[in-house]
Amino acid sequence: xxxxxxxxxxxxxxxxxxxxxxxxxxxxxxxxxxxxxxxxxxxxxxxxxxxxxxxxxxxxxxxxxxxxxxxxxxxxxxxxxxxxxxxxxxxxxxxxxxxxxxxxxxxxxxxxx
Amino acid sequence: xxxxxxxxxxxxxxxxxxxxxxxxxxxxxxxxxxxxxxxxxxxxxxxxxxxxxxxxxxxxxxxxxxxxxxxxxxxxxxxxxxxxxxxxxxxxxxxxxxxxxxxxxxxxxxxxxxxxxxxxxxxxxxxxxxxxxxxxxxxxxxxxxxxxxxxxxxxxxxxxxxxxxxxxxxxxxxxxxxxxxxxxxxxxxxxxxxxxxxxxxxxxxxxxxxxxxxxxxxxxxxxxxxxxxxxxxxxxxxxxxxxxxxxxxxxxxxxxxxxxxxxxxxxxxx
Numbered sequence: 357x358x359x360x361x362x363x364x365x366x367x368x369x370x371x372x373x374x375x376x377x378x379x380x381x382x383x384x385x386x387x388x389x390x391x392x393x394x395x396x397x398x399x400x401x402x403x404x405x406x407x408x409x410x411x412x413x414x415x416x417x418x419x420x421x422x423x424x425x426x427x428x429x430x431x432x433x434x435x436x437x438x439x440x441x442x443x444x445x446x447x448x449x450x451x452x453x454x455x456x457x458x459x460x461x462x463x464x465x466x467x468x469x
Numbered sequence: 470x471x472x473x474x475x476x477x478x479x480x481x482x483x484x485x486x487x488x489x490x491x492x493x494x495x496x497x498x499x500x501x502x503x504x505x506x507x508x509x510x511x512x513x514x515x516x517x518x519x520x521x522x523x524x525x526x527x528x529x530x531x532x533x534x535x536x537x538x539x540x541x542x543x544x545x546x547x548x549x550x551x552x553x554x555x556x557x558x559x560x561x562x563x564x565x566x567x568x569x570x571x572x573x574x575x576x577x578x579x580x581x582x583x584x585x586x587x588x589x590x591x592x593x594x595x596x597x598x599x600x601x602x603x604x605x606x607x608x609x610x611x612x613x614x615x616x617x618x619x620x621x622x623x624x625x626x627x628x629x630x631x632x633x634x635x636x637x638x639x640x641x642x643x644x645x646x647x648x649x650x651x652x653x654x655x656x657x658x659x660x661x662x663x664x665x666x667x668x669x670x671x672x673x674x675x676x677x678x679x680x681x682x683x684x685x686x687x688x689x690x691x692x693x694x695x696x697x698x699x700x701x702x703x704x705x706x707x708x709x710x711x712x713x714x715x716x717x718x719x720x721x722x723x724x725x726x727x728x729x730x731x732x733x734x735x736x737x738x739x
Contacts, residue, residue: 357542361532361674365525369703372696379693380472419692426524426699427685430678433528437546452546459553460679463560467686 360436364429371422379415431460475697481507482701483708486526490709492725495673496702497523497644498582501575502732510694512568512575516643517684518695520677522702523645527673529706534667539609541664544622544654545671547605551629552636552646552676559640560680564687566641575642576736582648583729609664618661628658632672640680645673 438453481503482496489496497519504515534540563571605622631653635646647669654665684690 358532358535361528361535365528365532365703369525369700372700376475376693376696376700380475416692419696423521423685423690423692423695423699426521426528427678427681429528430524430674433531434549434675437542449543449546452550456546456549456553456675459550459557460675463557463679464682467682 357433357436357440360432361429364425364432368422368426368429371418371425373422375415375418375422378418382415428464431457431464434460475693478508478694478697479701479704482522482698482703483705484701485698486522486702486705486707487709487712488705488725489526489702490706491712492586495523495645495647496526496706497642498579498729500698500702501643502579502736504694504698505572506732506735510691512571513563513684513687513689514691514694516563516571516641517681517689518691518698519643520639520681520684521690521695522699523639523643523677524674524681525699525703526706527645527670527677529703530670531667531674534670537609537667539664539667540671541605541607541622541660541668542671544605544607544625544658544660545668547625548629548632548650548654548668549672549675551632552639552650552672553679555633555636555638556640556676556679557683559637559642560683561640562637563641563680564683564689571642572736576733578638578642578644579729579733579736583726583733585648585652586726586729588652607664609661611663618664620659620661620664622658622660624657624659628653631657636676636679639673639676640683643677645669646676647673 434453434457438450438457441447441449441453482500485496485499485503488499500519500522501512501515504510504518505512510518531540535542603621605625606620607622608617608619610616611618632650635649635653638644638649639646647666650669650672651662651665654660654668655662660668
């Protein structure tokens with residue numbers, strides 16, 4: 357659990373810092389999207405190679421990627437906890453951890469519709 | 470946004486993170502007034518930014534407490550059911566409330582937190598409750614004394630109710646809610662203060678994450694603002710941990726109680 361949390365915070369911080377660095381090197385003001393991208397749109401932007409450019413949109417994509425990863429890190433911790441309880445055959449707490457995960461997943465799905 | 474703007478935000482986040490860590494109340498309580506009063510950010514964006522920073526700092530703190538074996542994981546998981554429900558409700562509510570009402574509510578919570586900080590200045594009685602087992606009974610080694618502290622957990626329904634309210638406040642105002650969870654676990658359920666603090670830290674990240682995507686979907690998450698402030702708060706919380714080892718002063722707490730009172734009045738007047 358500790359490693360999952362550290363990994364999530366470290367990687368998301370690196371993504372955000374990279375985005376800020378690229379943005380600070382721009383001579384033009386940072387372009388802001390008219391609305392926030394959904395998780396699917398972010399994944400497509402990451403896959404289309406925009407990360408390799410130095411345009412302002414790449415900076416925003418990197419920052420959003422870091423922010424989304426950070427927001428998902430606690431959910432990853434809950435999954436890890438669930439796996440630990442399952443390994444210990446503590447079914448009561450497998451149920452509790454599953455409930456917490458479903459609540460988190462539900463609000464993510466609802467919010468990104 | 471320009472380079473000076475990024476640096477100002479990082480610096481402000483760093484100060485907020487340092488102060489929050491020194492005082493044990495998290496960075497959100499200082500970050501949001503900085504963003505609203507100094508930078509001039511609308512409160513919904515400030516709350517969204519603070520929630521992201523809270524996830525980062527609590528996840529970092531929780532990883533340390535987990536390694537030290539102080540967190541009561543089972544109790545934390547159970548209370549998370551209540552805090553997550555409360556946080557989701559808080560996040561949904563905040564997005565239909567006006568900025569003015571949220572600002573005044575935030576100022577009220579600052580006042581309550583100031584009173585709780587004064588309460589904590591009273592000498593903590595030694596943990597003398599006898600452990601009698603139970604589903605959530607646990608133990609940890611106190612670093613300060615080297616002793617193994619065993620404890621049981623009582624009155625869980627009451628603590629769950631307070632956790633529900635703390636989660637609601639967290640989702641509504643973008644703070645961690647530890648100022649309410651820790652006293653509930655300690656005073657109601659008999660959890661030693663160190664274990665209560667560690668368990669609260671363990672829960673706060675999940676609580677904040679429960680409302681983060683709601684703010685994201687309402688367009689309140691400015692990526693440059695959130696990234697700068699979060700990195701600053703993370704750096705500040707690490708610095709605060711180091712400074713805190715060398716600093717232990719009731720005077721410092723009283724100075725910041727006065728600071729919280731002044732800021733809360735300014736938030737009321739905004």
